[in-house]
Amino acid sequence: MNVKTRLFLKQYGWLAIVTGLLLSSLFIMHQILQNAPEFVEYYIGLLAFSMIGTLILLTLLIRTLLKLYRQYKQNVSGIRTTVKITSTLTLLLAFPIMTLFYFSVSLVHQSIDQWFDVRTEQALSDASALVRANLDNLTRDSLNATLRAEESLRPFLAQRPAYSVSQLRNKLGAQEVALYQSNGQLIAYSNSFGDQSLPNQPGDNLFQQLRQRHSYAAVETLSPTNQQIVRILIPVFNPFSNQVLPLQVIFNIPENITRYAQSVRLAQSQYHELNYLRAPLKTSFTLILSMVLLLTLVSALLFMVQAAQNLTRPIRYLAQGTQRVAQGDYSTKMQVDRDDEFGTLIQSFNDMIGQVAKARNDIKINHQQTEVQRLYFQAVIRNLTNGVVTLDMNRRLRTINDKASQILGINLQPLVGERFCDIMDQADTPHLKPFFDAMMPRFENSNLMQMDARPWSEQVTIQHHNQQRIILLHGSTLPSIDQKIGGFVIVLDDITELVQAQLHAAWSDVARRLAHEIKNPLTPIQLSAERLEFKLTNKLQPDDAAFLERMTRTIVDQVDTMQTLVQAFIDYAHTPEMQLQLLDLNELILDIVSLYQTPHDDGIIELKFDPECPAILADASRLRQLFHNLIKNALEATEESDVAKVQIITDCAAQPDKITIQVIDNGPGIPEQAVNWIFEPYATDKPKGTGLGLAIVKKIVEELNGQIELQASNNEGTCFVITLSKLNADGH
Amino acid sequence: MKCLGGLVSILFMLAAQPAWSQITLLELVDKQFESTLYMDAKAHIQLSEKVVEAIQHEIPIQFITQIELTRRDQIFIFPYNSQQTRIDYTTELSYSHYDRRYKLHNLRNQNILYFSQLEPALATLGEIQNFPITSLNQLHSGLRYKLKLRFRLNYWSLPAPMFTQALLDADWRFKSEWFELDVQTGRRR
Numbered sequence: 063m064n065v066k067t068r069l070f071l072k073q074y075g076w077l078a079i080v081t082g083l084l085l086s087s088l089f090i091m092h093q094i095l096q097n098a099p100e101f102v103e104y105y106i107g108l109l110a111f112s113m114i115g116t117l118i119l120l121t122l123l124i125r126t127l128l129k130l131y132r133q134y135k136q137n138v139s140g141i142r143t144t145v146k147i148t149s150t151l152t153l154l155l156a157f158p159i160m161t162l163f164y165f166s167v168s169l170v171h172q173s174i175d176q177w178f179d180v181r182t183e184q185a186l187s188d189a190s191a192l193v194r195a196n197l198d199n200l201t202r203d204s205l206n207a208t209l210r211a212e213e214s215l216r217p218f219l220a221q222r223p224a225y226s227v228s229q230l231r232n233k234l235g236a237q238e239v240a241l242y243q244s245n246g247q248l249i250a251y252s253n254s255f256g257d258q259s260l261p262n263q264p265g266d267n268l269f270q271q272l273r274q275r276h277s278y279a280a281v282e283t284l285s286p287t288n289q290q291i292v293r294i295l296i297p298v299f300n301p302f303s304n305q306v307l308p309l310q311v312i313f314n315i316p317e318n319i320t321r322y323a324q325s326v327r328l329a330q331s332q333y334h335e336l337n338y339l340r341a342p343l344k345t346s347f348t349l350i351l352s353m354v355l356l357l358t359l360v361s362a363l364l365f366m367v368q369a370a371q372n373l374t375r376p377i378r379y380l381a382q383g384t385q386r387v388a389q390g391d392y393s394t395k396m397q398v399d400r401d402d403e404f405g406t407l408i409q410s411f412n413d414m415i416g417q418v419a420k421a422r423n424d425i426k427i428n429h430q431q432t433e434v435q436r437l438y439f440q441a442v443i444r445n446l447t448n449g450v451v452t453l454d455m456n457r458r459l460r461t462i463n464d465k466a467s468q469i470l471g472i473n474l475q476p477l478v479g480e481r482f483c484d485i486m487d488q489a490d491t492p493h494l495k496p497f498f499d500a501m502m503p504r505f506e507n508s509n510l511m512q513m514d515a516r517p518w519s520e521q522v523t524i525q526h527h528n529q530q531r532i533i534l535l536h537g538s539t540l541p542s543i544d545q546k547i548g549g550f551v552i553v554l555d556d557i558t559e560l561v562q563a564q565l566h567a568a569w570s571d572v573a574r575r576l577a578h579e580i581k582n583p584l585t586p587i588q589l590s591a592e593r594l595e596f597k598l599t600n601k602l603q604p605d606d607a608a609f610l611e612r613m614t615r616t617i618v619d620q621v622d623t624m625q626t627l628v629q630a631f632i633d634y635a636h637t638p639e640m641q642l643q644l645l646d647l648n649e650l651i652l653d654i655v656s657l658y659q660t661p662h663d664d665g666i667i668e669l670k671f672d673p674e675c676p677a678i679l680a681d682a683s684r685l686r687q688l689f690h691n692l693i694k695n696a697l698e699a700t701e702e703s704d705v706a707k708v709q710i711i712t713d714c715a716a717q718p719d720k721i722t723i724q725v726i727d728n729g730p731g732i733p734e735q736a737v738n739w740i741f742e743p744y745a746t747d748k749p750k751g752t753g754l755g756l757a758i759v760k761k762i763v764e765e766l767n768g769q770i771e772l773q774a775s776n777n778e779g780t781c782f783v784i785t786l787s788k789l790n791a792d793g794h
Numbered sequence: 795m796k797c798l799g800g801l802v803s804i805l806f807m808l809a810a811q812p813a814w815s816q817i818t819l820l821e822l823v824d825k826q827f828e829s830t831l832y833m834d835a836k837a838h839i840q841l842s843e844k845v846v847e848a849i850q851h852e853i854p855i856q857f858i859t860q861i862e863l864t865r866r867d868q869i870f871i872f873p874y875n876s877q878q879t880r881i882d883y884t885t886e887l888s889y890s891h892y893d894r895r896y897k898l899h900n901l902r903n904q905n906i907l908y909f910s911q912l913e914p915a916l917a918t919l920g921e922i923q924n925f926p927i928t929s930l931n932q933l934h935s936g937l938r939y940k941l942k943l944r945f946r947l948n949y950w951s952l953p954a955p956m957f958t959q960a961l962l963d964a965d966w967r968f969k970s971e972w973f974e975l976d977v978q979t980g981r982r983r
């Protein structure tokens with residue numbers, strides 16, 4: 063027996079067996095009611111068995127329906143289909159069964175009623191009367207014949223009783239003739255069989271009746287043969303003993319009359335019995351039919367529920383599998399244990415899920431690879447020394463790297479997703495106006511075609527925190543067939559340092575040429591002028607001599623000035639190798655400042671040193687030049703001030719790995735427009751000076767890998783902030 | 795006066811067919827002779843209309859006569875009755891329209907009696923004469939015995955269609971109470 067057969071028997075077998083047993087029981091009950099009264103003692107047992115069995119099935123049905131209801135409430139997969147199928151089949155089945163039940167009950171009742179009608183009852187009654195009348199006539203005739211025969215043989219009965227009874231029997235054609243004493247003792251008898259068997263003894267009550275000289279004539283049935291006879295008992299007077307002797311004559315009733323009589327009696331008896339049992343019969347048949355109806359409905363419902371569950375099981379499995387897949391479990395594989403369409407469907411589902419899982423895995427791998435690529439490119443873009451900004455086709459900011467934010471001086475990451483033109487209106491982006499002014503025309507629709515055609519570049523200068531930044535923009539479209547991922551890319555290059563370096567290189571070259579071309583002739587000029595004065599002073603008139611001396615002094619002074627200027631150019635152009643050493647910055651500054659102070663007067667220079675400042679690694683002579691230039695610059699700037707004041711502040715705590723030195727004066731300050739070129743050569747607005755002081759300062763700071771920043775505004779003095787690196791733990 | 799009241803009640807019962815079957819015990823005596831305990835009893839049986847109607851429709855009705863002799867015993871202080879003798883016999887009462895007579899058939903000894911009226915048949919059914927119960931040798935003097943008699947209708951013998959009705963109708967599960975008589979052993983009559 064294979065698994066399917068076992069499962070089928072488990073699901074339907076017990077129900078089929080129980081239903082079959084109960085139907086058999088009801089069938090037997092039906093047969094007992096109609097045809098087998100000898101098994102009547104089993105009727106109640108079968109009735110109890112049927113009722114208990116039906117109740118058990120009904121209990122099972124209620125339990126099954128409750129289970130279905132709970133599953134319906136829990137929204138178990140496939141339960142709605144099961145309920146629908148069961149309900150539909152129940153309706154389809156219940157209606158014809160109920161109709162059949164109704165007509166069956168009506169038919170049974172009508173059939174039972176039709177058994178009994180007045181004509182049948184009257185016919186049976188008439189037949190019975192007819193038979194009885196016939197038998198009464200026979201009895202009466204037998205009695206009369208017996209009386210006549212007894213009268214003819216009366217004298218001989220007392221004298222020769224044996225002979226007489228024999229004669230009497232022959233004469234009457236009777237079966238048996240017997241003569242008794244009055245007390246019932248047998249005197250003589252004769253029977254038609256000629257044997258010695260004793261006659262059929264009448265009862266005591268008959269002897270008593272005869273003693274009172276009353277004759278008896280009746281039809282009797284002999285047991286156990288059920289043979290019907292006519293028993294005649296008449297009193298015979300014995301004149302010798304003066305006694306009454308009972309004479310019994312038994313006549314056989316013709317067999318056909320007996321058979322008809324039995325038939326009529328039986329028919330009448332059964333008719334009366336059935337007539338009485340008509341109502342109980344109807345009740346019993348109705349009960350049996352009701353139980354058949356109930357059993358059929360209950361069994362059918364149980365069968366249908368089981369069948370519907372079996373039918374929807376693959377649907378339920380498929381729904382559960384689909385739910386698992388929807389929850390992300392693509393390893394779902396359902397067992398294919400059927401060879402019908404559902405089996406094909408489940409197999410197709412398994413194949414489909416396998417393909418989906420494979421495709422999903424491929425997508426996952428591709429996604430991972432894409433993600434890796436994306437992260438890689440993000441890392442690349444993030445670590446680019448160029449700023450990168452991308453916009454979508456709607457000019458919304460899509461990506462921006464850190465360098466772009468750094469170059470533009472604003473963190474644009476929070477603004478990702480906003481339209482580019484809206485960013486321009488942000489309150490904290492006024493310094494980006496040149497940037498936006500350069501960009502916006504590029505996004506105008508009329509220029510888009512050109513943008514699509516070729517990349518573009520443009521240089522803009524922005525001013526942020528008193529610093530000028532020169533930015534080179536490279537723009538291009540991102541070609542894509544999908545508008546969602548297309549857009550624009552803008553690469554930002556901060557070329558400020560490059561420009562400044564180029565400028566510095568140019569000025570250095572100029573300085574070197576000037577130093578080379580001018581310095582060499584200066585000494586011969588000076589010496590020649592002094593020689594002219596020496597040779598001609600004594601030979602000229604005093605006026606001419608005074609004139610010569612004045613001219614010669616002018617030449618010498620101007621040569622000195624030019625030598626100073628040339629020396630400044632040499633200093634600017636010359637980049638000697640750094641002689642790095644550990645220096646106490648505070649001490650160095652104090653030493654330099656002391657040159658600008660008298661012993662008893664601290665002057666206008668105020669020092670605010672951070673005592674915690676560590677030693678720095680730097681070239682002392684270059685630093686001296688740096689601070690000399692700044693202090694000299696500050697002192698010259700405060701010459702016009704009523705209360706001149708110069709502050710030098712060192713601070714090691716503001717930044718963890720930096721030392722900041724501020725040189726502040728309360729001079730007239732630097733005009734805003736001068737901020738951009740203040741560190742460039744010949745950027746001075748002073749009548750005297752080389753115009754290279756701050757340029758040399760900036761150059762030295764950059765040689766020390768430091769930064770210098772000008773913090774100034776109109777009429778509020780000037781503040782130079784120098785930032786130098788501290789030594790790390792390794793002394794670097 | 796008490797006898798007169800009983801007679802009146804019997805006459806009243808005879809006058810009309812009662813709605814429910816009733817059995818009234820008229821006499822219950824024991825007799826002991828020739829080492830045997832006998833019983834005489836006479837009961838007046840009245841059947842309900844339903845039962846009579848069924849009989850007259852030739853439905854044979856069986857009555858079971860139950861006779862029981864119990865002994866009063868005691869274990870420690872706990873009294874109980876133990877059954878000494880139990881005799882059940884069935885008598886079938888039927889009617890034949892053809893013969894126009896009632897038939898009383900004792901299924902125990904196969905005796906058959908015919909009656910043209912129902913009342914004598916029921917009187918015969920309720921009358922027990924010289925019925926041997928047990929040998930006196932089986933009884934112990936000094937012990938207390940009790941003779942019990944009960945009649946009941948055997949609804950298990952009814953035709954199958956009537957079972958449903960019999961299960962629901964007390965008339966068809968009719969049985970009398972136990973009529974009891976204390977028996978004194980060692981007495982001769």
